[in-house]
Amino acid sequence: xxxxxxxxxxxxxxxxxxxxxxxxxxxxxxxxxxxxxxxxxxxxxxxxxxxxxxxxxxxxxxxxxxxxxxxxxxxxxxxxxxxxxxxxxxxxxxxxxxxxxxxxxxxxxxxxxxxxxxxxxxxxxxxxxxxxxxxxxxxxxxxxxxxxxxxxxxxxxxxxxxxxxxxxxxxxxxxxxxxxxxxxxxxxxxxxxxxxxxxxxxxxxxxxxxxxxxxxxxxxxxxxxxxxxxxxxxxxxxxxxxxxxxxxxxxxxxxxxxxxxxxxxxxxxxxxxxxxxxxxxxxxxxxxxxxxxxxxxxxxxxxxxxxxxxxxxxxxxxxxxxxxxxxxxxxxxxxxxxxxxxxxxxxxxxxxxxxxxxxxx
Ligand SMILES: *Cc1c(COP(=O)(O)O)cnc(C)c1O
Numbered sequence: 001x002x003x004x005x006x007x008x009x010x011x012x013x014x015x016x017x018x019x020x021x022x023x024x025x026x027x028x029x030x031x032x033x034x035x036x037x038x039x040x041x042x043x044x045x046x047x048x049x050x051x052x053x054x055x056x057x058x059x060x061x062x063x064x065x066x067x068x069x070x071x072x073x074x075x076x077x078x079x080x081x082x083x084x085x086x087x088x089x090x091x092x093x094x095x096x097x098x099x100x101x102x103x104x105x106x107x108x109x110x111x112x113x114x115x116x117x118x119x120x121x122x123x124x125x126x127x128x129x130x131x132x133x134x135x136x137x138x139x140x141x142x143x144x145x146x147x148x149x150x151x152x153x154x155x156x157x158x159x160x161x162x163x164x165x166x167x168x169x170x171x172x173x174x175x176x177x178x179x180x181x182x183x184x185x186x187x188x189x190x191x192x193x194x195x196x197x198x199x200x201x202x203x204x205x206x207x208x209x210x211x212x213x214x215x216x217x218x219x220x221x222x223x224x225x226x227x228x229x230x231x232x233x234x235x236x237x238x239x240x241x242x243x244x245x246x247x248x249x250x251x252x253x254x255x256x257x258x259x260x261x262x263x264x265x266x267x268x269x270x271x272x273x274x275x276x277x278x279x280x281x282x283x284x285x286x287x288x289x290x291x292x293x294x295x296x297x298x299x300x301x302x303x304x305x306x307x308x309x310x311x312x313x314x315x316x317x318x319x320x321x322x323x324x325x326x327x328x329x330x331x332x333x334x335x336x337x338x339x340x341x342x343x344x345x346x347x348x349x350x351x352x353x354x355x356x357x358x359x360x361x
Contacts, residue, residue, distance in 0.1 A: 002048070002049070005051045008052075022131070025132045026170060035164060040159060052122045064147070071160075072146040074201075078169075093358070096116040097113070101198070102199040105201075134171075141166050142167065146161060148161045177339070179315025179329055179331055180220075181222075182222045183318050185211040185223050189228035228259065232286050234290060241305055241306065242254065243266075244293075251279065272338055303335040
């Protein structure tokens with residue numbers, strides 16, 4: 001692996017200012033003192049310089065190709081302080097693998113797994129004083145890669161930057177784990193067959209923002225997207241996967257057909273639900289069936305999941321045709337139990353039979 005050069009900041013945030021900010025970090029607005037930067041150049045034989053350095057603006061030429069053709073991918077993961085005082089990542093190997101799957105789709109170079117994980121670990125180590133002091137808090141890590149080549153021709157770039165930054169975070173939704181209200185997008189889709197829906201690329205988010213803004217204007221917390229071909233099948237939220245819980249103990253989540261982001265939380269929840277004796281099937285579920293099952297009571301719970309918000313109950317679904325509620329707009333027992341099972345493993349409070357918790361020495 002490339003050796004890392006470590007250049008600690010000469011201008012660290014004063015401890016009292018940092019600790020004051022960590023009392024109420026919010027989400028994604030507070031950042032640590034450092035970042036990790038690794039450079040790639042095809043003409044230099046690939047990855048060639050890995051540095052832990054002061055967090056600072058990145059000088060950029062206006063012709064940098066990411067600014068024009070959006071070759072950009074990212075990951076989202078959290079480091080946790082465990083009850084025994086140690087620090088751990090949750091399934092970083094899965095993030096490394098998914099990052100390279102996104103890279104393949106966007107015609108970008110792969111980041112070697114050990115380089116990816118080491119970058120994240122280096123940042124957590126140097127910014128170890130930045131863990132929030134609040135319940136549910138964590139250090140959110142954002143590894144990302146973009147095309148830095150100065151070139152306006154249309155082809156995959158030859159130069160990239162792989163950067164990791166860190167943001168102390170509290171709970172994602174302001175209402176804590178109260179059920180959220182979601183808006184069914186009528187005009188917009190997130191991903192089409194053959195498109196980039198399964199890649200974690202910034203472009204998917206750019207395309208989802210107008211739909212999210214519409215949801216907000218409708219008084220909803222999040223938008224839910226239907227499939228692009230038939231506008232019938234429920235896919236996912238802007239940044240979270242969905243699960244449906246039925247009165248017979250079965251659970252449905254939409255299948256990974258290429259238009260849905262393969263969430264690591266999604267995959268973990270499937271394993272945890274099966275371990276609890278629940279039947280999980282990855283199968284299409286239509287918006288009409290969702291409404292009918294919610295109204296008949298066959299559908300007991302719906303929840304969304306992802307690294308940022310963990311597991312969040314969905315209480316109300318709104319569309320121009322009207323709205324319906326699920327389980328009396330209350331958080332249900334299966335949602336609570338799966339959330340608790342996941343969080344207990346992440347925090348080191350429960351056995352970890354799958355080896356998901358990756359301690360940082
Ligand atoms: C990141 C993301 C998710 C959740 O993935 P996790 O690995 O569970 O955090 C779900 N949907 C979209 C569109 C995403 O970008």
